[in-house]
Amino acid sequence: MASVAIRDVRKAFGSTHVIHGVDISIRDGEFVVLVGPSGCGKSTLLRMIAGLENITAGEIRIGERVVNNLPPKERDVAMVFQNYALYPHMTVAANMAFSMKLRGAPQSEIDERVNRAAVILGLTQLLERFPRQLSGGQRQRVAMGRAIVRDPQVFLFDEPLSNLDAKLRVQMRTEIKELHQRLKTTTIYVTHDQIEAMTMADKIVVMHDGRVEQIGAPLDLYDRPDNLFVAGFIGSPAMNMVKGRINLNGAAVFEAPTGVKFSLNGAPAGSDGRPAVYGVRPEHFSLSDDGVDAVVQVVEPTGSELQVVAKLGNDEIIAVFRERHQFKPGDKIRLKPDPRLIHLFDETTGKRLTN
Amino acid sequence: MAEIAYARVGPKQALGAPTAWNRLKANHNWLGAWFMLPAAAFLILFLAYPLGLGVWLSLTDTKIGRSGVFIGTENYEWLWDDSVFWLSVFNTLLYTIVASAIKFAVGLYLALLLNENLPFKAILRALVLIPFIVPTVLSAIAFWWIYDSQFSIVSWTLRHLGLIAANIDFLGDTWNARWSVIFANIWRGVPFVAITLLAGLQTVSPSLYEAATIDGASAWQRFRYITYPLLTPIIAVVMTFSVLFTFTDFQLIWVLTRGGPVNATHLMATLSYQRAIIAGQLGEGAAISTAMIPFLLAAILISWFGLQRRKWQQGESND
Numbered sequence: 001m002a003s004v005a006i007r008d009v010r011k012a013f014g015s016t017h018v019i020h021g022v023d024i025s026i027r028d029g030e031f032v033v034l035v036g037p038s039g040c041g042k043s044t045l046l047r048m049i050a051g052l053e054n055i056t057a058g059e060i061r062i063g064e065r066v067v068n069n070l071p072p073k074e075r076d077v078a079m080v081f082q083n084y085a086l087y088p089h090m091t092v093a094a095n096m097a098f099s100m101k102l103r104g105a106p107q108s109e110i111d112e113r114v115n116r117a118a119v120i121l122g123l124t125q126l127l128e129r130f131p132r133q134l135s136g137g138q139r140q141r142v143a144m145g146r147a148i149v150r151d152p153q154v155f156l157f158d159e160p161l162s163n164l165d166a167k168l169r170v171q172m173r174t175e176i177k178e179l180h181q182r183l184k185t186t187t188i189y190v191t192h193d194q195i196e197a198m199t200m201a202d203k204i205v206v207m208h209d210g211r212v213e214q215i216g217a218p219l220d221l222y223d224r225p226d227n228l229f230v231a232g233f234i235g236s237p238a239m240n241m242v243k244g245r246i247n248l249n250g251a252a253v254f255e256a257p258t259g260v261k262f263s264l265n266g267a268p269a270g271s272d273g274r275p276a277v278y279g280v281r282p283e284h285f286s287l288s289d290d291g292v293d294a295v296v297q298v299v300e301p302t303g304s305e306l307q308v309v310a311k312l313g314n315d316e317i318i319a320v321f322r323e324r325h326q327f328k329p330g331d332k333i334r335l336k337p338d339p340r341l342i343h344l345f346d347e348t349t350g351k352r353l354t355n
Numbered sequence: 356m357a358e359i360a361y362a363r364v365g366p367k368q369a370l371g372a373p374t375a376w377n378r379l380k381a382n383h384n385w386l387g388a389w390f391m392l393p394a395a396a397f398l399i400l401f402l403a404y405p406l407g408l409g410v411w412l413s414l415t416d417t418k419i420g421r422s423g424v425f426i427g428t429e430n431y432e433w434l435w436d437d438s439v440f441w442l443s444v445f446n447t448l449l450y451t452i453v454a455s456a457i458k459f460a461v462g463l464y465l466a467l468l469l470n471e472n473l474p475f476k477a478i479l480r481a482l483v484l485i486p487f488i489v490p491t492v493l494s495a496i497a498f499w500w501i502y503d504s505q506f507s508i509v510s511w512t513l514r515h516l517g518l519i520a521a522n523i524d525f526l527g528d529t530w531n532a533r534w535s536v537i538f539a540n541i542w543r544g545v546p547f548v549a550i551t552l553l554a555g556l557q558t559v560s561p562s563l564y565e566a567a568t569i570d571g572a573s574a575w576q577r578f579r580y581i582t583y584p585l586l587t588p589i590i591a592v593v594m595t596f597s598v599l600f601t602f603t604d605f606q607l608i609w610v611l612t613r614g615g616p617v618n619a620t621h622l623m624a625t626l627s628y629q630r631a632i633i634a635g636q637l638g639e640g641a642a643i644s645t646a647m648i649p650f651l652l653a654a655i656l657i658s659w660f661g662l663q664r665r666k667w668q669q670g671e672s673n674d
Contacts, residue, residue: 082562087563087580102570146566
């Protein structure tokens, strides 16, 4: 186990720059999720840590060693690939034993470690099978087994759950998290799925266009997103955003061009008249007579909650209620955001306005 | 479903039970047989029938211009004591084994090379195919000039470099002639092996190499433990074809040496042609051709059982 330090790392393919100076420090034993939309550079960064891509500039340390120029096998990392990358001509046992065999470990030690990993992952019955004879979830487990057997400094996961169906994905998510709690190996996990990031991570790194947008604990990112990108990316259904201006004449309010007004609990100094974006999470609306007029468009009950798409001025917003209101499309309702839980962002820079 | 529908019609049988013929028309297994019938007819007419005829011919004493009578295995007994026949068997085995082994080695090397990120990759791949595209007779004629006792460019070059004093007699000396035709066959056969293996290499997922790299495999170990085992099915197929083509080769030899000097390069195919068509001994020629069948069957069986052993390919995929 080891800490990982990424210092001002950059990557260019020819003249195309894909990562523009990324700094991340990962503590020993931490579970860090790199999350972002496709093409944000998260997989490239992971592959640079693994040694599958060269580092154009900057420095990556694993433990005390700078690994920039070390070949992958000397970095002591194990990687789980999106397509599992199991060796199709080897049995499950041989797949897991391969790295130790290459290292020339004694057969007794190989057997012991493979068996231990198989017990942890529930693969004992499958050791003599070939990858083609396994289901998707089982293959995923073998890929993890291959990583566990190595007992590496760092586990790297590259979108390991994307090829699984929705139900299995939720199950494997829990399994991976349990595995980490048990082994406590430093883990870097890449995904584009913010739910995976939220549920699994000790620390989330949100990436966008080759830059880090925000680093923090899942709930910190949810409660205090640094900028519009993070606000929109984390959370499902996504945060509602309304464009307008802050008005501090009299009681502090936020005014949309359509005349819709939201009262504010206060606003940062000097923000009067500034173009801003007002953000409110769907679950922070309540029905109240002093709320804002809205017209129900679509009602989506999920059983545990009720999602209501409503028209608020010109903006379509989503509100989520735990109660089972009997709304119909076209109903007029009054929605009141909780003023303590709203977010204000500068419209031009996208940065959070402290409030 | 069908039974339920008929049951409801009940005792009247008004709609009529399907006739045996109608059932046959709709049955999936039979439908498959119907679709195969045209292909099977062609194969029987143009492959199985001539083969059978050839085997029958080998049991007769037919000559050109005279239909023969059944003489049992007399042709084979005759061949058993014929040293030229045994020489041709030796030549064919030498030709096939040496040429196939080198074609495999060179072809695999080229395939691995072409699978790398080389500059002008597409052009290089096209160039490799040239020997395969040129009609065999044309390339054989080119080799005939290259091996010419007086005008050989190889002799000329070596002489001008001062490496040899006199021209090499490529096709006049027994062993020279054998190696020369083997070289020509290799030159012609390598592209087929290389391009087919290249296609096989490209089906190997790059992430397997990445996984192996992280697992600590060196370049040689990646080849030994990943590339080679994953390539074995295609190697088995391509080498079976290569062996079959080489074993039955005729054109190259016929243009270059006609089996000479003193039968040193006679293959079974050329000897068969010479005995049957040139000398007119159709029965004896057919017997030589028929004698090739066990060798070819052996080659096919070896690769067949080689393929059968690979259990990892046959697991069901259920993801």
